[in-house]
Amino acid sequence: MSRRMHSLEGRLSLLLLLAGLVGVLIYAGVTEWPLPQALAWLHNDLKVGEAPPLQMGFVVGLVISMAVLVPVALWMAAVVMSPVSRLLRALEGSVASYRDGDFSISLVVDRRDExxxxxTMHNALGQTLRDQRQHLVQRELLLDTVVQNTPVALVLTDAGDHVAYANIAARHLFNEGRSLHGLVFADVLANAPKVMREAVEHGEDALLTVEMDNSEETFHISQRAFRLQGRPHQLRLFRRMTRELSRQEVASWKRVIRVISHELNNSLAPISSLAHSGAELARRGETERLPGVFATIGERARHLHGFIAGYASFAKLPAPRKASIVWAPFLEGLALHCRFRLVGAAPEQPGWFDAAQVEQVLINLIKNAHEAGGPEDEVTLALQVLGRDLRIEVADRGPGMSETVLAQALLPFYSTKRAGTGLGLALAREIAEAHGGRIALANREGGGLQVSLLLPLGAPRDG
Structure with missing residues (x-):
């Protein structure tokens, strides 16, 4: 009962009951007592005015009652609603502060109604929002600390290609440690190596090697588009892979030494055994079995020679013999070794490279493209002149490469194929760099892999 009386419903019911009682009392006072008697006393004793009737009519009593009751009702309503109005204004101001992100306001009012x-719920909500804000601030501080101190250069650009965020590594990579915020990223890249600019413009993940500070640096570039606060943004990650690649190369050389040692043991052990057996047969005079022994020894020796020759061809790559290459006969000769679809026309300007070495690279790349598992008619070859460079692109519509494979695909002896030697892409890289060019791998939009071979175009000029 006490809770019901302290509720808004109970208070309003009590106020209406009180207003009704006051109205009845006023009406009775005007029509019955004491107003009629007071008026009669004034007339009879003091001789003021005409003699009024002892009882007033209904209409006159109602008018006089309303004249008295309305101001009283307005005063009572103002008294009762004043704290409620102040409370509602306080709630309105508090909600406006919440809208502006200020959660520090709490209300202190001692009421036991709704x-x-x-x-109470409002104050609890404010405390929850303050706790969440503090938690988010701590998480944002931790995330910013991690992102700022990561060795991977991170650049976030908006729809207008303006830099919205860049960490310390990105500032040192592109702007000598100065802030990149608000700059147009295309202008920032103007001083970057050409192959890096082209990879960024291409908009896909890529692995490339560039010349920086009189040394070669290998980068893995990841690019992702997404919406931030409803607006399109582009996130680019530039990861230096030189140290990791060097570590992987050392591990690869250790692995190839183990492979060669294993293969040598597998061949030399039976050769040694067969040589001993042959000597024993000769000593006994059983010469009819010697041809078979010598044939087996020769077979193992040829296998070992072919195995060693394959690795030696990679380790002792001859210097390229560059010459002017006419495209029509070169492409016709390439088509005799592998199937591909030429995209666009061949450049009018002839190429300048070692035809045999580049042909071997393209044969390996096109073979890999067919083995990727995509449609055969989607294995394409494209030739494009970019300034003073020639870009040769081999593309397919297979599954592409994961980031892990993409980052290690150019390492010697790294292969995802069970019977692969891991020399194809590594040899392509060696030939491209021997020509003064570079090779880059990138996943294609819509699926597939694109391998770009960038070679200088034209013979060097004297002087």
Whole structure:
């Protein structure tokens, strides 16, 4: 009962009951007593005015009652609603502060009705929002610390290609440690190596080697588009892979030494055994079995020679013999070794490279493209002149490469094929760099892999 009386419903019911009682009392006072008697006393004793009737009519009593009751009702309503109005204004200001991101306001009002419960819930909501804000601030500080101190250069650009965020590594990579915020990223890249600019413009993941500070640096570039606060943004990650590649190369050389040692043991052990057996047969005079022994020894020796020759061809790559290459006969000769679809026309300007070495690279790349598992008619070859460079692109519509494979695909002896030697892409890289060019791998939009071979175009000029 006490809770019901302290509720808004109970208070309003009591106020209406009180207003009704006041109205009845006023009406009775005007029509019955004491107003009629007072008027009669004034007339009879003091001789003021005409003699009024002892009882007033209904209409006159109602008018006089309303004239008295309305101001009293307005005053009572103002008294009762004043704290409620102040409370509602406080709630309105508090909600406006929440909208502006200020959660520090709490209301202190001692009420035991529904508004009191609303205030309690409001204060609890404010405390929850303050706790969440503090948690988010701590997480944002931790995330910013991690991102700022990561060795991977991170650049976030908006729809207008303006830099919205860049970490310390990105500032040192592109702007000598100065801030990149607000700059147009295309202008920032103007001083970057050409092959890096082209990879960024291409908009896909890529692995490439560039010349920086009089040394070669290998980068893995990841690019992702997404929406931030409803607006399109582009996130680019530039990861230096030189140290990791060097570590992987050392591990690869150790692995190839183990492979060669294993293969040598597998061949030399039976050769040694067969030589001993042959000597024993000769000593006994059983010469009819010697041809078979010598044939087996020769077979193992040829296998070992072919195995060693394959690795030696990679380790002792001859210097390229560059010459002017006419495209029509070169492409016709390439088509005799592998199937591909030429995209666009061949350049009018002849190429300048070692035809045999580049042909071997393209044969390996096109073979890999067919083995990727995509449609055969989607294995394409494209030739494009870019300034003073020639870009040769081999593309397919297979599954592409994961980031892990993409980052290690150019390492010697790294292969995802069970019977692969891991020399194809590594040899392509060696030939490209021997020509003064570079090779880059990138996943294609819509699926597939694109391998770009960038070679200088034209013979060097004297002087």
């Amino acid at each position: 508004l009191g419960e609303l205030i």
